Amino acid sequence: MRFSTSLLAATGLAAVFAAPISQDTYDPDDECDFEGFSSQPVLSHTFTRSAHSRSAGIPTTSAAASPSSIVIASSAPTVGSLSSVAVSSPVEASSSAFVSAVQTSASSVAAVVTSVAPATLASSSASEVVVLSTASVVPVAATSSAQGVVSSASSTVVAKSTASVSSSASSSTSTGGALEFLGVNESGAEFGTTSIPGTLGTDYTWPNTSAIKTLMDKGMNIFRIPFLMERLAQGTMTASLDATYLAALKTTVEFITTAGGHAIVDPHNFGRYDGTIFTSTSDFQAFWTNVATEFATNDNVIFDCNNEFHDEPSNTVVADLNQACIDGVRAAGATTQYIFVEGTSYTGAWTWVSSGNADVMGNLTDPSDKIVYEMHQYLDSDGSGTSSTCVSTTIGAERIAAATSWLQENGKKGIIGEFAGGANADCETAITGMLDALTAASDVWMGALWWGGGPWWGDYIFGFEPPSDVAYTPYIDILTKYI
Missing domain, CATH: 3.20.20.80 (Glycosidases)
Known part of the structure; x- marks a missing residue:
């Protein structure tokens, strides 16, 4: 983590405010961490350095959303009409789980997948999403006005688009509890x-x-x-x-x-x-x-x-x-x-x-x-x-x-x-x-x-x-x- 510097002139204390930079030209005076000693009586050092140069090629997003990208939602967002959704990662769902794959790109493509059996493979077309289970295959028709919920009390849902993943799940209630x-x-x-x-x-x-x-x-x-x-x-x-x-x-x-x-x-x-x-x-x-x-x-x-x-x-x-x-x-x-x-x-x-x-x-x-x-x-x-x-x-x-x-x-x-x-x-x-x-x-x-x-x-x-x-x-x- 790298940081920019700032002087706490009002208190007479010198501090380095630091934060990480993803790509940049090496600056030997650039420090990893903010050294904020606002509670300390004496500092034996100060730092000054010029502003970072920025690479014009650095994107503001590393994976811009595309019309076919999807994300797994974790509550019940309203979804729009389906154009094409491809869920290529394994999906595990309990027999009563509802899985909502929501697209948040320019065309607001979304689909709702309802599974009545454990599912491990999914594919789709413009009119349907097919979930292939270890036990069965469940076709689900896409809808333009459906709502979906990811229920993951005992399941993990993994979605990967053909281009990128964006997140309307960020505004929904987290399923939580799955990180080690x-x-x-x-x-x-x-x-x-x-x-x-x-x-x-x-x-x-x-x-x-x-x-x-x-x-x-x-x-x-x-x-x-x-x-x-x-x-x-x-x-x-x-x-x-x-x-x-x-x-x-x-x-x-x-x-x-x-x-x-x-x-x-x-x-x-x-x-x-x-x-x-x-x-x-x-x-x-x-x-x-x-x-x-x-x-x-x-x-x-x-x-x-x-x-x-x-x-x-x-x-x-x-x-x-x-x-x-x-x-x-x-x-x-x-x-x-x-x-x-x-x-x-x-x-x-x-x-x-x-x-x-x-x-x-x-x-x-x-x-x-x-x-x-x-x-x-x-x-x-x-x-x-x-x-x-x-x-x-x-x-x-x-x-x-x-x-x-x-x-x-x-x-x-x-x-x-x-x-x-x-x-x-x-x-x-x-x-x-x-x-x-x-x-x-x-x-x-x-x-x-x-x-x-x-x-x-x-x-x-x-x-x-x-x-x-x-x-x-x-x-x-x-x-x-x-x-």
């Missing part, structure tokens, strides 16, 4: 990047475990803990781990995992060490062997190879570094834990295919077969997360559509490691739509984590620290419906 993981990024230990190793309490902090407890009491079960490689392995990437910083990291991890949650260990470095792009697979593998050794017996730890690679020498370099991470973790004897791998172009879901990640990342191997593809997704115009304005109410589902198809077509698992939207009605609808789409494709999507929690966010637009951060109040009930 739902949680928050817990920032703080990665702050103060110009002060290495820095001073605890001035340059960086650790997550507030009482806040994490509040989130866990709400049902959240996964937390990503960003930290800096330069603080953990000081001087060189292969150095012995700093005992003090490591102990604090382990304290946070153990709090989460002892309570039954999953803790993601996240070197938040953008593929850089000490400000320089690293390419040595042997050094990176050694770093991960050192780190994983400390957590090898904790099944609830997840290893996140590196945050948001970007502007690398090649996509192959990124894939090779991820493979080195996997090899290093397994060499440490950590054989039961998930490993989250991230691609280039800030690992954006909406650019996963167009950036070339799809061409190289699928070749990674793991003897434990526990690779999960971590992608990030924000909903403002350039996907950077620097604005609280979402492009549209359907942008959430649209921006993960291509990545969903890639995961399904390649038999991979994915997770949205960072996402957020502004505290406003449009973004709330768009976030709901994205979570609905993740739920509908829970065969490949394992869950999602909000950016960001942590005690130093102040009035950051996506701050999620209980009890009253900017995004916490409007979003906590929306998010926890999905776990």
Whole structure:
């Protein structure tokens, strides 16, 4: 996650407001996280940098809706006339389930599928939708005035259009409850990047475990803990781990995992060490062997190879570094834990295919077969997360559509490691739509984590620290419906 900067002149405090950018030219002064120290008495550093350059080729939507695209609705929207709907993913439905496939593109094409038997395959023409069951085939005539409801108490509905998926489900009541993981990024230990190793309490902090407890009491079960490689392995990437910083990291991890949650260990470095792009697979593998050794017996730890690679020498370099991470973790004897791998172009879901990640990342191997593809997704115009304005109410589902198809077509698992939207009605609808789409494709999507929690966010637009951060109040009930 990358951020724009702002000076809190009124209080005399310098802060970096950060948010992730999907594609951009590398800026060495660009930081991953907003370093908002509004509650801190002294700051030892300030940041200034020029505005980001934008690529003219970056789309505002990665999957624009087409006249034949569809989405699974989760309540009872009124549907229009059918032109052509193709439901190509497996559909499981209970004997009394109603499935509504609603199109929200320019021609407002929609269809209602009513199943009286379990269904696994669907096809359609301009006049009918046919559901092929493990037991039977049920043709259903399309109607121009029908209403439909997805009932998923024990079923999962997955829809994929021939072109893209858009979301009118975002404005309906969520089916919820189908995601394995739902949680928050817990920032703080990665702050103060110009002060290495820095001073605890001035340059960086650790997550507030009482806040994490509040989130866990709400049902959240996964937390990503960003930290800096330069603080953990000081001087060189292969150095012995700093005992003090490591102990604090382990304290946070153990709090989460002892309570039954999953803790993601996240070197938040953008593929850089000490400000320089690293390419040595042997050094990176050694770093991960050192780190994983400390957590090898904790099944609830997840290893996140590196945050948001970007502007690398090649996509192959990124894939090779991820493979080195996997090899290093397994060499440490950590054989039961998930490993989250991230691609280039800030690992954006909406650019996963167009950036070339799809061409190289699928070749990674793991003897434990526990690779999960971590992608990030924000909903403002350039996907950077620097604005609280979402492009549209359907942008959430649209921006993960291509990545969903890639995961399904390649038999991979994915997770949205960072996402957020502004505290406003449009973004709330768009976030709901994205979570609905993740739920509908829970065969490949394992869950999602909000950016960001942590005690130093102040009035950051996506701050999620209980009890009253900017995004916490409007979003906590929306998010926890999905776990």
